[in-house]
Amino acid sequence: MASVTIKDVAERAGLSVATVSRALSGRGHVSDAARTQSEQAARDLGYVASYNAASLASGRSKNIGMVVPWVNRWFFSTVIETASTVLAAEGYDLTLYYLGGGKRERDLVLSDFLLRKRIDGMLAVALELDDAERADLLRVGTPIVCIGGVIPGVSTVSIDDFAAARLATEHLVALGHRRIAHIGWEGAGDFALATTRQGGYADAVRAAGIEIVPALIALGGFTTQDGYAAAKRLLADPRLRPTAISAASDELAIGAITAARDLGLDVPRDVSVVGIDGHDLGDVFGLTTVDQHVRKQATRAATLLLRQLGQEPDTREPVHAEVTVELLVRSSTMAPRPQRSVTG
C-alpha cells in the first residue's frame, strides 16, 4: 500500500536522499561505505525506484518502444523475443506498439507516443514512412533504429532484399530451372521489402536469359495461407505449371509446399520451392531458403539503439548496418525433370 520511497531508505541508512540516489543509481561520487549502507537499507525495505519519478526527474525512462505491424508472424515475433532479451539485460523495458488496427492506430502511434516521453528510443520493424511522418519523427529527436527497410536519416539494420531474392532464384536457375514462378506481395503500406524482393527474382530470371512471364508472378498477402492459395493457382494447370517457385518468404514457401502436396505433386521432384527467411520450421519442411539471420539483425538493432542512447544527441549519426544472407540448401529443391514437351 504505502510503498517504500527513497526517503525511507535514506532514513534507515542514516544518509541523505541525495546520497542514496547517487549510491543506487551509480551516478556521481559516493563512498563505499555509503553505497553499502544504501544497498543494504534498500534490500531490507524491498525498495525499488519508481520508474515514473526517475523518468520525470532525469528524462531517461529506461523504456524502449517497439513498433510492429504484426506480432503473429515469424519474423516479427522472433525480432520481439530477441530484442526483448537484449534490452532486458541492460535494464530496459519494452513497450509494444502494434499497428494492427489500421491507419488511425498508426497515426496515433506515430504522432502521439513519441511525444509522451514514455520511451527513450524506438525500434521500428518493417516500417515504411512517408516524408511527413519521417520529418515528424526526426524532429522529436528520439533515437530510432529500423529493422527491415532503409529509411534515410534513420539508423537501420537490414538485409539486401534484392540480393536475397536474386540468390534464391539463382539457385533455381543453376539447378536448370527455366520456368520459375514467384510468390510475393505488393510493395505497399508498411512494406518496403516488397518491390525489392520481387525485383531480385526478376533480375535473376532475366540474367539467365529467361523471359518474365506475368502469369507466373503471384502477388498477395504474407501468410502461409496466402502462399498456399497462390501456389494452388500457379500449379493447377499441368501444362502451364512452373517447375520451381521462388517465394518471398518462408511462410509463403511453406504454404506453397503444402499446396503442392495437396495437389498430389512431389516436392522437389515435381516442383522445387525456395524461400527467404531462415524460419524455424524450415527444418521440418526441408525447405531450401536464404537465411536472413533474423536474430542477428534484431540483436544488432537493439545494440545499436542502446549505443545511440549512450551518445550525446548531437553526436548521433544514422548508421546503416547490413546483415549478409546465406543460402541454405535443404531438400525442397532439385534439378527439374527432363520434360518431353520442351525439346523434342
Add this chain to the structure above:
Amino acid sequence: MASVTIKDVAERAGLSVATVSRALSGRGHVSDAARTQSEQAARDLGYVASYNAASLASGRSKNIGMVVPWVNRWFFSTVIETASTVLAAEGYDLTLYYLGGGKRERDLVLSDFLLRKRIDGMLAVALELDDAERADLLRVGTPIVCIGGVIPGVSTVSIDDFAAARLATEHLVALGHRRIAHIGWEGAGDFALATTRQGGYADAVRAAGIEIVPALIALGGFTTQDGYAAAKRLLADPRLRPTAISAASDELAIGAITAARDLGLDVPRDVSVVGIDGHDLGDVFGLTTVDQHVRKQATRAATLLLRQLGQEPDTREPVHAEVTVELLVRSSTMAPRPQRSVTG
C-alpha cells in the same frame, strides 16, 4: 527540444494550469468555454501530456504489463495482438515482459517490475506461480488477470483443458479408433495446462474401455518440430503404429501431419490427427481441432482487467471466466481402415 508543457498550454489558453488539466483529462467540472480553449491551445502547440508526470501525480500510468513465456508461438502472439488492440482502444500502452531468458529473468520480472509503478495492471499468459510468488503478487495489490491456467485468488480467463483434450480424443473414439496416441508436454514450469490435457486424453481413452499404452504417449516440447519428432517415433514401426494421434496443440498436430506425410503415410487414411487450438493454419492443413477461441479469451481478459482497474481496490473480486471450446472437424480425421490383424 524544449517540449511543450501544460504550463504553455495554460498560458496560451489564458487559464490556470489546474483548469487546463481538468479540461484535458476530463476529470472535475470545467465550463464548455474553458474546455474548448484548452483543447484548441493544446492542438495549436502540439501538446501531449507526459505520461511520467501524470503517472507520478495521479498514480495511474495507463500502461499494462504483459508477462509471456514465449512470443514466437501462435497462442501467445495471438493473445498479444488481440490484447494490444483492446487496450490501445482504451488508451493503454502495453509493456511486454518476455520470460524467455530463464529463471533469473523470471524472478526479476516478478519481483521487480510490479513494484516499479510503471504499470496499472498485469496480464499474465500461461503463468504458473508457486505459493511464494503468488503471495508476493497479491500483496502488491496490482490487478492481475491470467490467461490459461487457474490461479487461486487471481482473476483468470481460461478453457477447461481437460475437457478440451477429452473432446478431441472422444472424436477419435467415436470414429472407431482404438489405438490412439497422445503428443503433449510434461506438466512443469510455467505450464499448468500440461497435465490436464494429458489427463483429458487419458480419460477419454479409458472411458472407451481402452487400455492406456505408455508407448503411445509422447511428451516433450511445444513446437511444431517437437510434434514432428514425436510423430516420427510413434509412426516408425508399422506394427506398433497408432491409427490416430491426439495432439495437445495444433502446432504439435501440424508437426505430426508433416511427419506422417514424410513417412509416406496418408492423413487421414493411414492415420488421423486432431489438435487443440484453432490455429490460423488449421485451414491450410485441413486440421481437425478443438477451437479454444483464443481471441475471445484475450479480449475477455483485457476487458476484465480494464473493468477491475475502474473499480475501487477493495471491491475487486477475483473472477474466473471460462471460454467454451468447440470441435472443428476438417479433413485430418476419419474412421480407421479395417485392419486384418485386429480381429480375425
Add this chain to the structure above:
DNA sequence: CCTAGAAATGGAACCGATTCCACTACCTCG
C-alpha cells in the same frame, strides 16, 4: 606549509503533471 582540486555529502530546486482546498457566483429549496 599553503593551496588547488577532487571526493563526499546534504539542502533544495526541479521535472510536469494531478488534485486538494479555498473562494466566488449561481441555483434551488424550504
Add this chain to the structure above:
DNA sequence: CGAGGTAGTGGAATCGGTTCCATTTCTAGG
C-alpha cells in the same frame, strides 16, 4: 430571504525521484 449545494476556477501542495549547488574534508602538488 437565508441556508445549502453545485459549478467553475486558481493557488499551491504533492507525487518520488535526480541533480545543481554549496559546503566540508581530504589529498596531492608546488
